[in-house]
Amino acid sequence: MIAYIKGTITEKSPTYLIVEANGIGYQIHISLNTYIHYENMTDIKILTWLQIREDAHVLFGFSNEAERSLFLLLLSVSGVGTNTARLLLSGMNVDELKSAIIQEDVNTFSKVKGIGPKTAKRIIVELKDKVMKESGDLNSVIISSTKDNTLREEALSALVALGFNRIAVQKTVNAIMKENNTSLSVEELIKKSLRLLS
Numbered sequence: 014m015i016a017y018i019k020g021t022i023t024e025k026s027p028t029y030l031i032v033e034a035n036g037i038g039y040q041i042h043i044s045l046n047t048y049i050h051y052e053n054m055t056d057i058k059i060l061t062w063l064q065i066r067e068d069a070h071v072l073f074g075f076s077n078e079a080e081r082s083l084f085l086l087l088l089s090v091s092g093v094g095t096n097t098a099r100l101l102l103s104g105m106n107v108d109e110l111k112s113a114i115i116q117e118d119v120n121t122f123s124k125v126k127g128i129g130p131k132t133a134k135r136i137i138v139e140l141k142d143k144v145m146k147e148s149g150d151l152n153s154v155i156i157s158s159t160k161d162n163t164l165r166e167e168a169l170s171a172l173v174a175l176g177f178n179r180i181a182v183q184k185t186v187n188a189i190m191k192e193n194n195t196s197l198s199v200e201e202l203i204k205k206s207l208r209l210l211s
Contacts, residue, residue: 015072019058022051027103027180030074032059041074042095045103045180049187050076064095071095079107082147090139092132100127101136106187113137114144165190168202177210185209 018041020034027048030041041059043051051057059074060081073095075081080102087098101110104125113121114137122133165186172182185206190197197205 015061015063017058017060018072018074021056022054025051027184028099030059032057032074039072041072042099043074044080044099045183046106046187047074047076047080047102049184049191052184052188073099077107083107083110086140086143087136090136092135097128097132101125104128111144114140117141164197164199164202167199168206171199171203172206172210181210182206 018032018034018039020032020039022030023033023038024031025048027045028042030043030048030051031038032041033039041061047059051059059076060078061075062073062081062085064071064073073084075084084098084102087093087101088095101122105113105121109121112118117137119130119133119137122128122136123130168186169179169182172186173179186202189202189205189209193205
């Protein structure tokens, strides 16, 4: 298994990075959250997981161990492949996804394009106990993720209503929330986003 790659980003998009290490360029498939993490970096160390198929060897990359572990947990669910797992980790961060599983929140899953109620229920049924066992302090995961999620959703809705592109807005809002560990109000989050988007 290739556990991580340390090298220079030569190409990036919201779905993949090309990282050059020792003269070899590795194409690494990523989630939107991982893209945001590495967006302004050049020299990186990225955690990876290698999928070996009959027709190809495919590398997936993650900004931290929590994301990689959850990705692999998602793959253990029957009917969930790498594309679905990556979609989920692009639509929500790790804490939000864990919180949705623990609280059996099918509606949160349905906000991710391409995830229907059947898939959401299957993920919840198969992963709830495993996620609860891994998460330790469940209340802090649920409280912080619910609070952040409400704040994020309100800001996203307001900015999209103003005519901004949803993907651009999501990237901007996530980046601001990551930088500002102290709690922001919805108004402050919208103002900061407007400065970056305008």
